[in-house]
Amino acid sequence: MKWYVVYTKSKWEKRAAAQLTKFNINCYCPLIKKIQQRSDRKIKVEVPLFNHYIFVQLLEKDRNMVFQSPGVLRYLFWLGKHAIVKDHEIETIKEWLNNGDTAQEIMVMQYQIGDKIHLNSGPFCDHTAVVKDITKTHYVLILESLGYVLKIKHK
Structure with a gap:
């Protein structure tokens, strides 16, 4: 079975994943812990790692x-085909989140727009990512193999 990327309504990632799990669909919504400021206090909340996206594993016919799920809008397409995520990429995300490395920052130095870099x-x-833009505070990288654009804070 393949992992497909599903695009959801805004703020529906967790709900859609829970609903799909009830329908016996293998679903993965990677979550990270984040501190949010409320008017009177700070609270720790779990938010999706990828806004609007969840991963589902099912047969093509299904x-x-x-x-x-009313929260699901459509599938994500890449180069005219359904976007498929490899099993080892899902496992990598799970391992990274389980190790608690989510607070770590990626530091990039002296790269130029158009450079190809290897994320380690x-x-x-x-x-491998391509440097698309460099600002005073962030690098914008394109992961062509996954169709993602990453914005990474630099020091």
Whole structure:
């Protein structure tokens, strides 16, 4: 079975994953712990690692089952085909989140726009990215193999 990427309504990632799990669909919504400021206090909350996206593992013939959840809008496409995530990439994300390395920052030095770099830590370890933009506080990287654009804070 393949892992597909499903696009959800805003703030529906956890709900859609829970609903799909009830329908016996293998679903993964990676979550990270984040501190949010409320008017009177700070609280620790779990938020999705990828806004609007969850991963579902099912047979190609069963792909329409995900639309049983009202939070699911569509599948993500890459180069005209359904975006497929490899098993080892899902495992890498799970391992990274279980190790508690989510607070670590990726530091990039003296790269130019258009440079190809090899990521050696974090959830996209062992992937190659292209530097798209450099600002005073962030690097914008494109992970062509996954179709992601990453914005990474630098020091």
